[in-house]
Amino acid sequence: MKRLLIISLLAISSILQLNAQEHPYMNCFAVIAGKDATTDGSVMLAHNEDDSGEQMLNIYNVPRNEAAGTNKYLWIEFPGMAVADAFLNEYGVAVASDACKSREERLDVTDGGVLYELRTTVAQKARSARHAVDLLKKLVEERGYKDSGRTYLVADSNEAWVFAVVRGRHWVAQRVPDDCVMAIPNYYSITEVNLADTANFKGSPDLVTYAIERGWYNPERDGKFSFRKAYSAPSTLNSDRNYIRHISALNLLTGKDYPIAEPASYPFAVKADRKIGLQDMIEILSSHGENVEQKVKSKAPQQHNGCICIDRTINASIFQLRNWLPTEIGALVWTTGGRPCCEAFIPWYSGMTASPQGFTRFATPQEAFEKHFSDAKEMRLNYPDAAAWKFVTFWEWLIEDYDGRIGDVKKRKEKLQQKLFKSQEAFERSLKPLYNADTKSITKPSELGEKLNGYTAKLYRKYLKSISVK
Template identity: 35%
Template sequence: MKKPSLIKTVLSALFILASIFLFAARGLPEECTAMIAGRNTTFDGSILFIKSEDDSPREVDYLWYVPRNTYEPGAVIKLRAGGTIPQVKETYAYFWDQCPRTAYSNQFINEWGVAFGSNACASKEDSVKEVEARGDLVKGGIGFRLRMILAERAKTAREAVMVAARLLDKYGYRASGRNLSIVGPNEAWQLQMVRGKNYVARRVQNDEVAIIANTFSIREVDVDDKDNFICSPDLIEYAIKRGWYDPKSGENFDFARAYSPERIHESPSNTHRAWNMARLLNKNFPLTLKQAEEGLMPVSVKPDRKLTLKDVMAIFRNHYEGTPLDKSGFGKSGEYKTSPHKTPHNICNYGTHRTTVVQQRNWLPVEIGTVTWRAIDQPCASVFVPWYLGATKIPEPFQKAPESFHATQKDLLDYHFKPPVETWDLDMESASGIFACLGGLVDTTYGRTIEFVQKIWSDFEDEQFALQPTVEKSALDLYRQDKAIAKEFLNNYTESQALKSLEVANKMIYKIKWHLWGAGGQNKIRIAIKVDPKIYDAYVGEYDGSPDLRLKIIKKNDRLFCSTEDGPQLEIFPESENEFFFKKVDAQITFVRGEEGKVTKLIVHMRGRDIPAKKIK
């Protein structure tokens, strides 16, 4: 009988563990995180919209391109709660980042570059039944379909807010509360909605970075400033009526305080993530962790530098390293004692299944100027791949679902909310499956593998950043001649990089299983760095570690080798300027200098032993 492969055995165990974790975590708070950087805070004058989706470790993601559609007079949109909304004559094209069966973990970006993503925010509002009874929810109200409708109808972020306001005024919002980030090439808004017909939208200012976890974040509201605020008609009056705000207190109206339950607004799940973003954006952020835990976090932060793509990606890969909140044992050595995802309320956590960075540049044609940098699964062990808005052909592994959206005979609601049970099987031919596998392998061996994985992905991303100006110059030159040719160029480039990311991920999966569990099993996957070969001269010589060993260190063609008296010469590779490792055996060497700066000995680290050897020649 053929024995199951090691990788299948390991993966089965990983997914059983994931299922156990998911069962235990059902009662945990939602922990999606978002950040919007105004154009004056970024390195290139772009607006950056960063969003993580956090549900469970077993969610899958598909990417669909939905072209423009036309509809007959009288056509309607069927809402999940049972109501209907009149459909418009023509809808715009959009990309749909789908997470099957989830009501709100779906991100959209339309052909005009207007992007939509949300964070659950509980409110003090009454139940659906009570709100519907008093007429503030019409036929159950609108929820899941809102952002899709906005993507279909709005050319700008402001227009999307206005369309949303009209729909909310008429039908009401169904969920307890939610922040919907609406980000276009020219401006960005945060629309914060309460069950029923109350809402406030605030325009993100050019000199700030708006931050939000899973609680309302908008504070002061200027109802007379129509350029920066769009509000429901009785937003403040309703709060007064419910006893949530007292104008006689002498304090300004604070939307977040008025409409958020205190237990949610001050929950560590929200305050810790918001505080972490703030301190990473500005090292001099004035609020302490204790003040953040009292619900005092501001709606935005002024960063202490111009933010790069790499900066914001790093923030969304963070696990509180170097703070009292970190539970991973991460130390000065840069190594983890356990997975940092065990630390509660991380930005990057067990449930993160997709993170995106939407880069908006209004000085370029939208097909080129709007780029979504997309990472599947936990971003600390994944890679951000650039997807240009003009690239509408999606490689098969990124939409490899048991039932294709383009081929299904089901209506939208049944397709999304009643997917085949096979949807959650591990599929190693799909992008979701490959990155989930890599993330699971890393998470179970975090301290031994993360440095290796992050080095590979860092090199991959650095290459994309370096290529971006050249790619976009070529695309722009083509665009001025023929838009169709420019789009095909962007299709080819985007597809090549997306497929390359899968190829690299698969190679890492193989290497991790071989190094940790195969015949060449080692404690850690080590990474060679580039150093000046001149430093090798100081290490060359003979070393005596009697009675256990006698070694020779030899330099050849700017490479360093080690041998025993009668053994073969094995190359050693630098991890730092004085730390080296073997690739063929699980052993390492550290060169030690004396008080005068000269190399006096080396130490061999092997099988839990540290064996010193004095330099004798």
């Protein structure tokens, strides 16, 4: 009896501890476009990372490790954070995530459960988006998910999947239709589930029966099963911050109006009224909800609940994944050091081998990996030379007089962004002698690595100077 009491006290205290550490749930936003929905035929995964407090952006080029059997990958790192990092590996598999709080309170885990390992495993092992889903499934089923819930977004140059995980061992994944675009705030996006359709769904076989057993779904009362309705924490569905951002993005994609405050009714994915390009993605990620303004409580333009880009957005990334080029060139991520409304997106190719100066606080990614959680305090003080602080300082300067300064800042950054899009074409043309277009294999790997490294480094040399306010 005494032992049982101790065990249950331990269990309660670990749940309380977990709650205290919980990532704030009104954060992050993503848009995913299938390859037939984009202007260039790429799969696009666009994502805003929103977090509280001061965070330090690092981006590492992690080399392949033959002995460990791990891939080469780009690692967008925020030290100390278990659910903020994004990755792009040598197979062109990208992963990011959105917090989606679940209703589940039972903590069914083995060895403490999994969290950060989910994304690192995708980076290190996945050879396709579909393979990534299988890897996530395996980890969740074997060890259980220790946080409340989340949607992992995985994409390659052929397809994208969303993998929704619930505290414990329940999960479901759905393929994003090739001709559709989806927007994901911080509630589960998957609605109807058809596990018999294995080309488009995967998931726990007892998804529906478990929801019935827990009283989260009643077929007579609720009609058709909706994963979003059954498994989402009601607070996430009732959050105006969530549903306003969702209908804002859907409106930007389709031009249609969606009923306010009815998140259960919004579609999993939509057909946009045009093909979606990088510029469209930037506009959505940078949106302050201007298109749903009348529905939004008035607050500073960068802070109100309709803002997809908000004052705590610490990074925005657009993965552009193209299957007609060698992956080293075809898969890249356009990324910002801060809020997408005021910062340019700079390209990083998956074939790069070294990061520009200022993006790696340690000499080796290995050391960064080992100290990801243990060395994450006083980072501005301890690593003062990092590029990260230039983005932070720029933002601090901007909000001293946001209304007075944003106009010019926006104009300048939009001009630069257009220039960057244009130079992408010419730059990629210059890479043609370095690969065989038929086999999509690189013929001069070291030369290619150097060129890709040099390109991104040069862009940052100019860019960081342009946002310098001191």
